[in-house]
Amino acid sequence: xxxxxxxxxxATAQSVDYAQQICDEMxxxxxxxxxxxxQRSPQYVADKMMEGKAVIALHKDGTWAGFCYIETWSHGxxxxxxxxxxxxxxxxVGLAKAIKHKIFELSRSKYxxxxxxxxxxxLAVMKINSELGYEPVTYSELTQDEExxxxxxxxxxxxILTSKERKNCMCTxxxxxxxxxxKELEEKSKEMSRKAKLFQRIENAIKSFSQDIKIF
Numbered sequence: 001x002x003x004x005x006x007x008x009x010x011a012t013a014q015s016v017d018y019a020q021q022i023c024d025e026m027x028x029x030x031x032x033x034x035x036x037x038x039q040r041s042p043q044y045v046a047d048k049m050m051e052g053k054a055v056i057a058l059h060k061d062g063t064w065a066g067f068c069y070i071e072t073w074s075h076g077x078x079x080x081x082x083x084x085x086x087x088x089x090x091x092x093v094g095l096a097k098a099i100k101h102k103i104f105e106l107s108r109s110k111y112x113x114x115x116x117x118x119x120x121x122x123l124a125v126m127k128i129n130s131e132l133g134y135e136p137v138t139y140s141e142l143t144q145d146e147e148x149x150x151x152x153x154x155x156x157x158x159x160i161l162t163s164k165e166r167k168n169c170m171c172t173x174x175x176x177x178x179x180x181x182x183k184e185l186e187e188k189s190k191e192m193s194r195k196a197k198l199f200q201r202i203e204n205a206i207k208s209f210s211q212d213i214k215i216f
Contacts, residue, residue, distance in 0.1 A: 003094045006065050008102050011049035011056040018056065018064040019045040026085050039154040040083060045069065053110070055103045057086075057095055065090040068103040071148075072111065078143035079107050079114040084125065100128045113178060117142050119171035126172060134174040139167055141175055 019042040027039065048054040048069040057066035066086040072079050081103045086095045107116055118129060119142075142148075149166060152158050161169040 001090070001093055003098055005060050005093075006057045006090070006095060006098075007060070008055065008057045008066075008095075008098050010052055010102075010106060011054040011067075011069075012052070013050045015049045015054075015056050016046040018067075019043070019049065021064055022067045022083075022085060025087065026083060029085060045083070053106075055099055055106060057090075057099055059090060063087070063089075066095045066099045068099050070103065070107055070110070072114070073143040073145040073148045076111060076114055078145070078148075079111045079116050080118055080148075081107060081116070082118075096124060097128050100125070100132070104132050108178075115178070116176040118174050119169075120174070121171050126174065129174045129176075132176065134176045137173050137175040139169075139173050142173055 022045055023040060023042050045054070045067075049056070053071075054067065054069035056064060059065045064087060066084075068081055068084040070079060071082050081100065084096060084099060084103075086099070104116070107114075116134065117137075118125070118134065120126060120129075149161075152161055152169075155161070157170045
């Protein structure tokens, strides 16, 4: 089995029949890890599908293989790619990474100016996020939208979060700020331009020096 055996696509209304299976697996996966996730109802997942704010992976035989959806907070200033789940029978073929890349592209297309963030305890997800440009941050840099933090109530670690006044918990916070990334790239471009001009001056000086030597 390879990644080519799967169709990774933006979910549509035709995908809603998989919503219950997806929610069931989210709950089972959280229980098996001993960690918590914000619980979502099948209707909530179905709504995301119909809004075009989710990505689903299907095996060539029609079995659902993976899923992830988009949530927006603080009036769209922050975007989270949430609920990443892979069907146990299709794990270890690179589906999680492929789905994350697809939902990332969808998020950047729909919300190009929004900050993308995530909270996770999974090392694999952290690695994928890092590849996409996310960086670890403090919780204070995330959305402060109360509705987002209410979603943590179903997590087994919620008491830890509240006892620490939402400053940290078991999850690692990661953030990608498009404006900051653009500024960083601009600074790198300027630095490369400065170096190129310096090298050109050095090259011109060497050529001039060589010509002077030939004259003598």
